[in-house]
Amino acid sequence: MTISLTHPQDPPAPGRLPGISQITGVGTATSGTSISQTELLDILRIEDPRVRSVFLNSAIQRRHLTLPPPDGTGRRAPEPQGDLLDKHKKLAVEMGAQALMNCLKDTGASLSDVRHLCCVTSTGFLTPGLSALIIRELGIDPHCSRSDIVGMGCNAGLNALNVVAGWSAAHPGELAVVLCSEACSAAYALDGTMRTAVVNSLFGDGAAAVALTAGGGQDVAGPRILKFAGYIITDAIDAMRYDWDRAQDRFSFFLDPQIPYVVGAHAERVVDRLLAGTGLRRSDIDHWLVHSGGKKVIDAVAVNLGLRRHDLRHTTGILRDHGNLSSGSFLFSYERLLSENVVQPGEHGILMTMGPGSTIETALIQW
Template structure:
């Protein structure tokens, strides 16, 4: 048998398998639709704090100088980190941090932080969609670092006097990708409960978890994480399909926690002085790459057209003799697969500039694709589980989302986890939402901040030989 005949046979087999897989997926989709298991989003509302809590250059410096554990080297590290973070001057800090109580937060501080986000977003969501709290059948809340008793879901139920048979779920410790985990939970519940309405509330408790020590890997969390969150309204009622803005097409969850390095790259710990914080190691980007690769191996066949899968299979066959032949390498996805053949928009978790850059390179995305994530990071910072929705809000405010478009949401979080999903836009979306007051000024000419210009002198060599006097810092 000639090599040409072998190639023809392989292509025929690949085509038949791909066709069978596509038909199976189509039949499954039809069955799910018939059973009423579709998951529609009726609306979402992101949180924006008041102006008093903005974390600009001067307020950031005041917070840093309050920490007497820091010295010249820590100041230099923080300056370098903030300058390269991609975060601007309009993000928001927790109330207790702004008021100077980051070293001794109270339980009341934690509750106030949650109440601000919960009730602001839920009040606006109910007003926007026309639904009342009494109509909610399922409530899911995800806050990783705060788990009181009674639960946060009970706090919401009590505030809005929700009905006695509401199904409540409180998720903790799930990290930055918890929002999609919560939505997946709702999607699974929709298979059991017909014609119901669900709410997902995603945020994080930063105030009581502000790091006051001097370990570099833990100081980074203060530079990246900011206050924010989102509430979402979902349903599987066919009668509400015409009122929906998005439809969930597929969801894939990946947990890479069996790898010790990945497990420890983003973890809550205490430093040698007993100061509690979140440690981010250099292995984080590597762990994200591996988790995303594994996830996309499952996701890609679900979202790309048949012809693109066939072409990709041919490329894979040609590379069969190369190292790691059984695994789609993250850094080759952009070359081997054209994700844009099945996806119009990419909603990346705005976890940090390095993560956005890495995912962009790996998936072959251009600056237009990455702009929403970069702008969400610049304007609101890393708001943990709520971050994806600020990215989506930017796309909508910029009038990018048209009927029939598909959005790939990529979320990464501690564990290490990668949870991705694809939404289909049901109708043209143009709500300026949380971006209303500033979307006209984005993207800015530069995403830098004044820290380097104002405090760049801290890198001067002469300071290494003198004792740094805090009074030399100017806040004018």
């Protein structure tokens, strides 16, 4: 018999933290056309120097977008809300299905292995939800358990991961998938104003899927999910919102210019709560995978957490190459980290997303 000498009130040693579930695969997909910021300014015929500066100083080089076709004069006319909803449905299903298939390939699993599908989207409203449409599109077993997380915004990927990690722990050996599919082109208002410029200069279309299992044995590759922590900055609840714009007669996304600094100022609080009781310090974290929310947001988080440029290389790289992909951005960064083949067994990582609420979500993982 082995007797533990650890006092019940002592935090567990970092190398022996229990896991909730395990990440076994990831896959991503994009849609539309890859367009540079300068090309987009020309396509939209934006001449206002203030608006142009928002695009050109965004630290974004290219994004995948599906824009309306030019009219007889060559202009891109704003799409009615009904057309935007149709666009969201089409793109979210197409990208989502591809990301899911890529994830299963990475996992070494098949569609018949999927037992729970959780779909996340905030760029359009669907009933029945995206999960039902994906199940029909791919021919997944209609008995598959499913859930949909709608309207939580850019932080929602980790909200979904939290819920599905719990489902996975309650169903050991069964495969669950979280799918984030964001057709940000379907949330654009092309009016050339400064309010919409902040949004139009930032977001891109993309989908990402991550597979989870629990109790799969020691030979399963991928990090274990150890813990979650989140925080809602209720004083800034209206700083990021997607609501009805009566002047435009459509939904419109709003970002308060101060939100990067608000998020940055609260980042320490959430990370400290995440690490509390684990025996870990921030300096023990080997990999940081932060939502590509925008240059100012990333800079504010880096300053407040004392992170180096190298720590956030995947975050800034995804922002540069794809823009803000909303709820799936952190999974694009995770996939890019894995492609480097630098992660070692025992290393720890922190996943962080930020979005409307205003909300910060985090997860602690270990390889």
